[in-house]
Amino acid sequence: MGERIDILGAGLSGLAAATILAQAGKEVHVHEIRKDSGSRFDGDFQGIENWTSNVDFFDEMREWGLNPDEFKSNGFDIIDLIHPDDVITNPKTIGDAFRVVERGTDEHCIDQGFKRMAIAAGANIHYEVKVDPKTCDIIAAGPKDSSAIAFGEIFHTDHANHVAFQLNDKLAPGAYSYLIIIDGIGLICTCLWRQQKKSGRYLNETIAWYDEHYELNRKPIKRVGGKGDFSLPKKYIHENKIYVGEAGGLQDFMWGFGMRYAITSGVLAAKSILDECDYEVEVRKKLVPLIKVSAINRFLMNRVGDRGFKMVARYWMRDQKKKGDGLRFMKWIYQPGIMRKALWPIVKKSMLRKKSLDDGRVVYRMPFRKPLKRDSWEPSQKAEQVGIQWKNVRKEGANLSFSASDAEN
Numbered sequence: 580m581g582e583r584i585d586i587l588g589a590g591l592s593g594l595a596a597a598t599i600l601a602q603a604g605k606e607v608h609v610h611e612i613r614k615d616s617g618s619r620f621d622g623d624f625q626g627i628e629n630w631t632s633n634v635d636f637f638d639e640m641r642e643w644g645l646n647p648d649e650f651k652s653n654g655f656d657i658i659d660l661i662h663p664d665d666v667i668t669n670p671k672t673i674g675d676a677f678r679v680v681e682r683g684t685d686e687h688c689i690d691q692g693f694k695r696m697a698i699a700a701g702a703n704i705h706y707e708v709k710v711d712p713k714t715c716d717i718i719a720a721g722p723k724d725s726s727a728i729a730f731g732e733i734f735h736t737d738h739a740n741h742v743a744f745q746l747n748d749k750l751a752p753g754a755y756s757y758l759i760i761i762d763g764i765g766l767i768c769t770c771l772w773r774q775q776k777k778s779g780r781y782l783n784e785t786i787a788w789y790d791e792h793y794e795l796n797r798k799p800i801k802r803v804g805g806k807g808d809f810s811l812p813k814k815y816i817h818e819n820k821i822y823v824g825e826a827g828g829l830q831d832f833m834w835g836f837g838m839r840y841a842i843t844s845g846v847l848a849a850k851s852i853l854d855e856c857d858y859e860v861e862v863r864k865k866l867v868p869l870i871k872v873s874a875i876n877r878f879l880m881n882r883v884g885d886r887g888f889k890m891v892a893r894y895w896m897r898d899q900k901k902k903g904d905g906l907r908f909m910k911w912i913y914q915p916g917i918m919r920k921a922l923w924p925i926v927k928k929s930m931l932r933k934k935s936l937d938d939g940r941v942v943y944r945m946p947f948r949k950p951l952k953r954d955s956w957e958p959s960q961k962a963e964q965v966g967i968q969w970k971n972v973r974k975e976g977a978n979l980s981f982s983a984s985d986a987e988n
């Protein structure tokens with residue numbers, strides 16, 4: 580590769596790569612189709628996990644030359660774990676189990692922090708441009724297809740900072756819902772790992788649940804969401820182009836915690852261009868084993884409903900009692916043990932579908948699952964009121980930055 584490096588996409592993976600390359604003196608050009616970094620999101624909170632490695636992710640970032648102080652983050656050592664039968668328990672650890680960051684275009688958002696780092700290092704970012712991917716060295720353009728969607732409401736609240744994680748197959752088919760509150764702003768989100776018509780009703784029902792169980796004094800601001808693309812490509816370098824982040828299918832099949840993979844893969848791509856490592860080898864060593872385990876976990880989760888979710892929640896709490904640390908369970912979940920590894924051929928055959936992409940790559944991707952019979956139910960009165968409240972707020976100009984139909988694109 581020559582001295583000039585072109586990157587498609589100014590999201591987390593693309594900007595991480597741009598920063599490392601520009602710091603090393605390369606001429607870097609990042610081409611972004613949207614107006615700004617973070618425009619794919621609209622102020623939603625996301626968690627950067629600290630359980631797929633024993634190294635704290637912010638320490639790892641600093642070692643790479645990325646500065647986590649460039650954006651706002653709030654670390655959490657405790658969460659509410661909401662079981663499917665509404666029992667609430669508290670997994671906890673010493674230190675940061677994860678950190679909440681905001682995605683979007685405001686100055687304190689992680690996307691803008693990464694943008695500042697890339698510019699300070701000397702990278703050139705070109706916004707609102709459409710370039711031929713064939714002219715780029717690194718493809719960092721995020722998800723293309725939908726394997727799952729997340730749909731949430733952002734609101735004002737006077738509740739203290741808080742995170743709740745709910746396993747509930749009715750409110751979040753096949754997945755989970757969550758509540759995150761940071762400094763007076765809340766987000767209630769439901770994740771759908773099975774495709775549904777009228778997905779708004781899942782969000783309304785989820786919000787109604789949280790309204791009933793927490794004193795939120797919720798005043799809706801906007802609704803947000805997005806899609807996740809889960810796939811395992813045959814190769815991570817194709818026709819001399821390095822695929823990073825979700826463009827390379829580097830996502831967590833189990834829960835969708837893709838940010839750490841995105842940033843790590845961007846850094847590895849840059850190091851590979853700088854001849855410090857071999858991207859294909861490093862990704863297969865560092866990330867693919869975790870992704871495969873997450874796919875096996877997802878396969879198992881797809882087989883259970885609330886009864887299985889309850890078993891997971893119980894096991895988590897028993898494990899915490901035994902080991903004195905709630906994070907140990909999350910770390911164990913991502914360990915490629917012999918039993919789970921043995922399931923891989925079955926998972927690959929029955930959960931993933933071979934697909935040839937337009938750019939010539941062959942991937943094994945997880946299609947959006949079809950709905951189940953139990954996904955059809957009548958909304959509660961409270962959920963209908965939540966829906967009416969949102970309609971009224973929307974009439975007054977509140978923004979809906981994502982709808983289920985976006986997931987088709």
Ligand SMILES: Cc1cc2nc3c(=O)[nH]c(=O)nc-3n(C[C@H](O)[C@H](O)[C@H](O)COP(=O)(O)OP(=O)(O)OC[C@H]3O[C@@H](n4cnc5c(N)ncnc54)[C@H](O)[C@@H]3O)c2cc1C
Pocket residue numbers: 587588589590591592593610611612613615616617618619623624625626627628708709710719720721722729730804805806807823824825826830835836837838839841
């Ligand atoms: C609602 C939601 C909640 C999530 N929650 C979490 C969470 O809590 N924790 C977590 O770790 N992960 C979470 N994720 C996943 C996480 O957001 C992604 O895995 C991560 O952002 C992927 O980074 P990326 O660099 O691959 O893509 P992005 O950060 O999305 O960047 C891709 C960029 O490429 C641009 N682009 C797209 N097409 C083109 C093109 N043709 N030309 C030029 N530019 C293009 C896009 O506009 C975008 O700026 C969530 C995702 C969603 C949708």
